[in-house]
Amino acid sequence: MGSNPEQLLPTPTTPAGREGLAAILARPDRAVVALDFDGTLADIVPDPEQARAHPGAVPAIAALAPKVASVAVITGRPAGVAVRHGGFAGVPGLDHLVVLGHYGAERWDAVSSTVHAPAPHPGVAAVRAELPGVLDRFDSWHGTWIEEKGQALAVHTRRAADPQAAFDALRSPLGELAARHGLIVEPGRLVLELRPPGMDKGVALAKYVRETDAESVLYAGDDLGDLAAYAAVEKLRTEGPDGIPGLLVCSGSAEVPELAERADLLLPGPAAVVDFLAALARRL
Numbered sequence: 001m002g003s004n005p006e007q008l009l010p011t012p013t014t015p016a017g018r019e020g021l022a023a024i025l026a027r028p029d030r031a032v033v034a035l036d037f038d039g040t041l042a043d044i045v046p047d048p049e050q051a052r053a054h055p056g057a058v059p060a061i062a063a064l065a066p067k068v069a070s071v072a073v074i075t076g077r078p079a080g081v082a083v084r085h086g087g088f089a090g091v092p093g094l095d096h097l098v099v100l101g102h103y104g105a106e107r108w109d110a111v112s113s114t115v116h117a118p119a120p121h122p123g124v125a126a127v128r129a130e131l132p133g134v135l136d137r138f139d140s141w142h143g144t145w146i147e148e149k150g151q152a153l154a155v156h157t158r159r160a161a162d163p164q165a166a167f168d169a170l171r172s173p174l175g176e177l178a179a180r181h182g183l184i185v186e187p188g189r190l191v192l193e194l195r196p197p198g199m200d201k202g203v204a205l206a207k208y209v210r211e212t213d214a215e216s217v218l219y220a221g222d223d224l225g226d227l228a229a230y231a232a233v234e235k236l237r238t239e240g241p242d243g244i245p246g247l248l249v250c251s252g253s254a255e256v257p258e259l260a261e262r263a264d265l266l267l268p269g270p271a272a273v274v275d276f277l278a279a280l281a282r283r284l
Contacts, residue, residue: 008279010265012247016237017264020247023216024068028284030215031068033277034205034229037075037082039222040251043270044189046158048077048147053086056274062093063281069212073099074201076186076193076225078150079106079115089113102151103195103225104204120151121196123181127153131194134177138169152195163190188223189255202228209236209244220249220273223256230262249273 012018024031035041042051065071071094075082079101083089088097094110101108106117131146131153143160146153155174157166167190175185178194186193186200201221209217209232217236219229233246250256250263251273260266267273 008275009283010267010276012264013266014264016245017247020216020218020237020245020264023245024218024247024280025283027215028068030213032070032072032209032212032214032217033064033068033280034072034074034208034217034219035273035277036201036221036223036226036229036251037073037077037086039189039270040220040273041073041086041270044222048156051085054270054274056278057270058087058091058094060274060277060281061088061097062091064277064284065094065096067281067284068096069214070208071097072205072208073097074104074204074208074229075099075101076103076149076152076154076195076201077101079108079117083108083115098208100204100208102149103199103201104207105151105196105199117151121183123178123183123196124150124152124194126181127177127183127194130177131155134173135170138166138173144170147191149193149195151199152193154191154193156191158190167192186225188225193225200228201226202230202232205229206232206236214244216245216247218247218249220251220267221259222251224258226259227262230259234262249276 041053041057045051061071079099082099097110099108108115144157144166157163160166174192178185183194184197219233230248236244237246248264250260250266252269
């Protein structure tokens with residue numbers, strides 16, 4: 001670690017990203033820092049139930065949160081699961097932290113330590129009942145498994161004999177199953193999530209930025225599901241006479257080049273994201 005905290009902050013590679021970072025540094029009390037969980041704060045692991053936030057994540061967020069308008073973790077996981085796997089409950093300094101689970105359908109905040117959630121979409125129960133039978137019709141399903149997410153279901157192929165072949169084979173039939181029950185399929189890194197329409201990280205992020213009356217925003221993600229949040233930041237930049245400056249951070253780039261190509265700042269994974277958050281806290 002150097003003696004000058006400013007030197008620890010990497011420089012975004014785009015003019016828009018540099019403007020976004022400058023706005024956050026100039027008025028941190030009006031900035032929202034939004035973060036994906038899996039692949040951004042936590043390493044991707046074969047079993048998502050074993051995923052845990054990087055050991056430095058909670059200290060970095062606890063140092064940063066009091067200095068900004070809010071830190072928001074936006075995830076497809078249930079809010080309570082993200083809180084548990086992140087270790088966010090009962091940590092001093094996290095009063096400005098919220099977790100927007102199920103793409104914003106659920107919400108947990110550190111002040112009340114309670115989760116607010118709507119009733120599940122009826123199509124989720126129907127898909128839950130039919131999904132095992134659909135998987136049984138495909139030889140390539142062996143090694144895949146279903147993750148129960150309450151408001152959604154996810155089929156993971158990472159542990160299949162040929163993960164990509166299983167992913168490709170299941171994408172169309174799962175799309176048809178979802179459509180029959182009013183759901184959509186969201187593809188990710190060797191995972192296909194069946195969930196209600198109208199739930200995405202972009203909708204959640206834009207709504208939260210307006211709710212907090214933020215003047216700048218940072219979003220960090222790693223997967224295809226984060227593209228909607230990227231699009232939301234890009235749109236916010238153009239709104240109003242001056243727009244809302246934003247910084248787009250990509251955690252890793254090997255598996256999801258679509259995200260890396262649109263990012264203002266590339267970081268090699270959760271450890272680097274945590275280092276960046278800690279450096280930002282020190283700079284502020």
